[in-house]
Amino acid sequence: MAGRSSGRTPGGRTLYDKLWDAHVVADMGEGAALLYIDRHLVHEVTSPQAFDGLRLNGRKPWRLAANLAVADHNVPTTRRDSGIADPTSRAQVDALDSNCAEFGITEFRMSDPRQGIVHVIGPEQGATLPGMTVVCGDSHTSTHGAFGALAFGIGTSEVEHALATQTLVQKKARNMRVTVRGAVGPGITAKDIVLAVIGRIGTAGGTGCAIEFAGEAIAALSMEGRMTVCNMAIEAGARAGLIAVDATTVDYVKGRPFAPSGADWERAVAAWNELHSDADARFDREVEVDAASIKPQVTWGTSPEMVAPVDGRVPDPAAEADAVKRQGLERALTYMGLRPNMPIDEIAIDKVFIGSCTNSRIEDLRAAAGVVAGKRIAANVKLAMVVPGSGLVKRQAEQEGLDRVFRAAGFEWREPGCSMCLGMNADRLSPGERCASTSNRNFEGRQGQGGRTHLVSPAMAAAAAIAGRFVDVRSV
């Protein structure tokens, strides 16, 4: 039962249905299919064992041009001319270099100006295109769904499978739509929207689903903002986030190095204009959020769903009736060193991290620079750092003078990489340190053992750097 006809979803189709149907190589029954993979992004952490598997079995990559590799997790964000000091980090980056050279895979090496976070460089290069299936051994692959692409994170066994066969065996997910109605207020960003959504539906709210983000507030976002929203779909439990293609999408893609041109461009745009849910498409679950009600968000706990508006308070576990949830709250407050009912804007911080695949693009840096311009970081802030998402983002920011704005305010201006989002390189929190971070996960130990992470937007992180505690960016 190979072919598209066997896989076509009946009736009005969602964007996810359309993307799924277009990539079915073989229907495997029970809602499963062999799906074709158009783009495979590769980084150094989740690929070495997959390349070993290919070697052990005498296999080769199925279609070399589908792959693009970059080292991002282990790279230093300080000076790079002397290489990577940590021998285990160096060995992992060296392994990616040698694997890509051996198998013939295109790689942006650490010295390449195009190097950066895999989820920043894919779209930046036009390697991520509407209508594609995009996979990477990284859960934040959901980012690329902002382009109307079916993009999801995979484990290392699936990295090997994608390399060897250009396909993956997948079970079709359920369709969920989150509609953000109306317009957000001034100072409210994509990060606030997605944190508010996660606060509403929970970190398992999208499990088993592909979430399409829709509504006026989503349509009004730039591509950078849309990537921020889809990036954190995984934090709501959904492997894939999706946003319909529109003029914003097409304008962003046009002219990028890997994007089609000439007659192919016209054909591609015509095809991409179909990449939206039909008016009569059926969703298994619908959630609506009123954009105007969203305030700047700050997480206070050890899961992204533990979030509150900046004018809110840390919750009181005593008010929670469910025993498992109460213990979870108590544990989170103990780990975070916070008191029940404490106002969010009384939480003082030690460090500020602006970066990660969630918020390290040019628009994020502009927003943060706008807040810190002409000011200085507070005396209690030990370190404030900006880590651009790619070498090209860094270059553009420098051309706009943003690096000088950040440096003048007391920030460090670093080289691109994943950095302190997870601290696989040298950038991490010490035990007990509290960080305002534009990243995506506030799990225990995520930014360093014993470190305390509060997730916020770039503008909110910048405002916290200046005030030394969380403040409502709308009032500064």
Add this chain to the structure above:
Amino acid sequence: MQPFTVVTGLVAALDRANVDTDAIIPKQYLKSIKRTGFGPFLFDDWRYLDPGDLDIDPATRRANPDFVLNQPRYRGASILLARENFGCGSSREHAVWALADYGFRAVIAPGFADIFFNNSFKNGFLPIVLAPDEVDALFREAGAADYRLTLDLPAQTVTTPSGRVLRFDIDPFRKDCLVRGLDEIGLTLQQADAIRAYEARRRAEAPWLFA
């Protein structure tokens, strides 16, 4: 891949919801380029009182006596009992490798994060979803000494020491691969002609995807 048919084993109960993959295996161990050797670092931040790294011998570290897996009664456990949304967060397959390397063959929970769930099946490791009230009951019973369950994958059942039988669902393809220990890549390559036919058709309608 190690086949999974029937496993009878000691149950360790980890009574926490939303156990994320950063907790299962912290970042510093992801620098290893091997698939094995992660067992001593499973739940590292909870299991030890002092910080660890790849080049620190776990035997020299201070175990946290309050962490469940450090209790002598759970030594040799091969079945982990967990709460909702187990394995959320990062896609790192190292989380499954660490659980398997430690000696676990299966996790029972009311729900799993999708990527972790998917990764499990590639490693002869069985994630079993049971209803929340069934999991609650197992948590209550698992307080007993030497509490063992029998997991029968072909029959799709969990049997308690008292003889109570709980059924679980599993996708037939995944079950077949697990029971027979099949190499999924080898299976897919049997469909090489279908993949090439898809590529030929797709190349004609969307050539920019193959540039």
